[in-house]
Amino acid sequence: MASPSDFLLYDTPLPAPNPRRVHIFLREKGIAIPSHRLNLQKVQQKTPEHFKRNILGQVPVLRLPNGAHISETVPICEYLESQFSDAKYPKLFGATPYANAIIHQWIRRIEQRITMHVGQVWINSHPATKVVSDRMGMKRFADFGEESKARYLQQLKWLDKVFRTKAATTASGEVYVADLDPQEASTKVESIGFSTADIVLLCQVDFGTAIGLPIPAELTALHSWHSLVSKRPSVAVENGGAMKLMPRL
Amino acid sequence: MASPSDFLLYDTPLPAPNPRRVHIFLREKGIAIPSHRLNLQKVQQKTPEHFKRNILGQVPVLRLPNGAHISETVPICEYLESQFSDAKYPKLFGATPYANAIIHQWIRRIEQRITMHVGQVWINSHPATKVVSDRMGMKRFADFGEESKARYLQQLKWLDKVFRTKAATTASGEVYVADLDPQEASTKVESIGFSTADIVLLCQVDFGTAIGLPIPAELTALHSWHSLVSKRPSVAVENGGAMKLMPRL
Known part of the structure; x- marks a missing residue:
């Protein structure tokens, strides 16, 4: 090994x-x-x-x-x-094929609904990328960039609603991304907990914040998830510094 | 089971x-x-x-x-x-963790470089989606859609070059997506062969063709791969009909 x-x-x-x-x-x-x-x-x-x-x-x-x-x-x-799959290492891609599939399902949703929009803001309407676009001869679409901001915020709102709905039926109120799907009461589904899907979402929304698109204050369920994940030692050790070099909008 | x-x-x-x-x-x-x-x-x-x-x-x-x-x-x-993992079922996500990672690596590249552009054409400048955009109140960005066509074709060109480079050093000349990475002669790397990455790329370029963005004739290495995959029984059985209902550009 x-x-x-x-x-x-x-x-x-x-x-x-x-x-x-x-x-x-x-x-x-x-x-x-x-x-x-x-x-x-x-x-x-x-x-x-x-x-x-x-x-x-x-x-x-x-x-x-x-x-x-x-x-x-x-x-x-x-x-x-x-x-590195010994019992001493936490499983961040799920302990079963079902959990693995659900984690990948959510990663794709985050990439399609969150990463994509914030990425379009970044490359089309953020001042910091203008010099790179110009150097590479890449056209910028400022109006599409502006619309992407609105779509990004709309997706955060949707995520907030989804976190809120799930938290309401979770005893601890602590919800992780891979457990967000609705489940019928009759279906016994394992809880997945913290996973790579949370890491992907965290990095994406922190990137949004860093470029001037913070999570709106009223999205309290999304903020709860963000605090929960941000206080993990793997994130807290960054001391808020991981994204501080990013230029704001 | x-x-x-x-x-x-x-x-x-x-x-x-x-x-x-x-x-x-x-x-x-x-x-x-x-x-x-x-x-x-x-x-x-x-x-x-x-x-x-x-x-x-x-x-x-x-x-x-x-x-x-x-x-x-x-x-x-x-x-x-x-x-369904018995020996009788072909492995389409790789037989080893390395092959699995490379297949996912290529799927993400296809989604980011191919799916994204053709999707932006489809939702921003294709006449067939206008009625849906209007119903959903989704703004369309025709100029961005046009640019996405150019970017899509640029990516197909890049893929053609990558297939051509690899085919030149492959005895059979038959190359599948997951084997496209360059390898140093000193590194012994298993060949992966046909995989889910080929299925994802095939469905994407056929969608491109269906909406009026066919693979340009001069991209012969990409066409060779397309023919190779299209003659597999799993695809040939569709008899070219899978995408025929799609409205052209």
């Missing part, structure tokens, strides 16, 4: 939301993997050497002990879960 | 690209699951009854023998792979 030090994570010190997913995941698992940081300002991710590790010239990338590479944050995390 | 007939797939007879993924997957596995078709024109997916199965009122949804439900096509397929 490989040990954590046999792996290498090509990473970036910038507070981008996607690498942060992997950092939180690793802290939750208690695995310390050596990292090699690429400087994105110096475009170190677009060298011929790095394109051999990641065909798109992106980070993060996980180098395996045999020299192969895996990219994209969720597959990196799930691969590591398969390699 | 549950048998296929213990499951129920809430489905739609429309040629939408996402349910088609599940249909091809099931034929590849050789699993016949009973289905209950909802009529989307009659908005049968937005009934209180269906919202209990899928919190977003979407199809497809897989009902499990215990009455629980799983949504989103990739998690549905992967759950079924876990339930």
Whole structure:
């Protein structure tokens, strides 16, 4: 069995939301993997050497002990879960195939409904990305960016409603993403608890906050979930600093 | 162990690209699951009854023998792979954790680089969706839709280049999506072969073709992959009919 030090994570010190997913995941698992940081300002991710590790010239990338590479944050995390699967490591992709499917179901929903809109704001109407768009010759659609803000906030509202509904029937009032689906009383379904779906949502809404789209104060059920997850040691250790370099809207 | 007939797939007879993924997957596995078709024109997916199965009122949804439900096509397929895992069933999510991670890596890339652009064309500038946008009060951004066409075609070009590069170093010339990453000669990496990543890409580019954005003729390496996958019995059985109801651009 490989040990954590046999792996290498090509990473970036910038507070981008996607690498942060992997950092939180690793802290939750208690695995310390050596990292090699690429400087994105110096475009170190677009060298011929790095394109051999990641065909798109992106980070993060996980180098395996045999020299192969895996990219994209969720597959990196799930691969590591398969390699560090003793009882001492918490399961963040579910303990059963059902839980695993539901976690992936929610990750896709978050990516389609949350990540997408906030991403469109970021690339179309955020002043901080203008210089990059200009350099790459990428057209910006300011009106679509503005609409994406409204759609993002609409999705947060929907999530708040879903968290509120579930919290009302949960004794502790503490609800995690993978347990949000409605269940008929007659169906005995295992509770899944904290999972990678929470990490993905947390990184996304914190990115939203960092670029000037905080969770509105009245969405109290969503705020409750956010506080619950943010006080976990894997997140609290960041001391609120993970996203502080981001430019606001 | 549950048998296929213990499951129920809430489905739609429309040629939408996402349910088609599940249909091809099931034929590849050789699993016949009973289905209950909802009529989307009659908005049968937005009934209180269906919202209990899928919190977003979407199809497809897989009902499990215990009455629980799983949504989103990739998690549905992967759950079924876990339930029908005897040697007689082909593995479409990889035979190892590495292969599984690479398949998911490519699925995310396809969703972010292919699905997203063709989806933006569909909802912003395709005449067939105008009536739905109007009914739902959703603003359309025609210029962004036009730009998404160009971006979609740019991504197909990129894919063509990637397929071409890999085919040049593959004895048979037959390349599947999950084998597209560059590998250093010194690294011994298993070949993955046909997988769910091919199914996802196929459904996406066929949807593109159906709405008037076919793969340009000069992208011959991408066409080779498309022919290779389209002649599989699981796809050929559709007799080109799966997408024929789609309105063209």
